[in-house]
Amino acid sequence: MAKDPAGGSLVNQYARYAIGAVRAEQERRYSEASQLWYKASLSPCCSVNLGWAENRKAFCDGLMGRRLQEAANECEGI
Incomplete structure (x- = not known):
């Protein structure tokens, strides 16, 4: 973990990305969330957090695909 230059305390990079992904x-x-989960998975973390980040990224990717398909179906119906 890196030190926070402002306060000198340890910064958990995984947690930063994960919190941002949850908010997104x-x-x-979901596109932004997927990118943040990917960055979280690259950050130093335990295997449980790594698996969680990879699964959440896949979930967000799936939702993006579904939303694109729904939009395409709506366009065809016009």
């Missing part, structure tokens, strides 16, 4: 998911910004 809550606001239905």
Whole structure:
């Protein structure tokens, strides 16, 4: 973990990305959430957190695909 230059305390990079990803998911910004979960998975963390980040990224990717398909179906119906 890196030190926070402002306060000198340890910074958990995984937690930063995960918190951002959760907020993006809550606001239905799944593309951004997927990117943040990917960054979280690259950050030093335990295997449980790594698995969680990979699963959440896959979940967000799936939702993005479903939303694109729904939009395509709506366009065909016009």
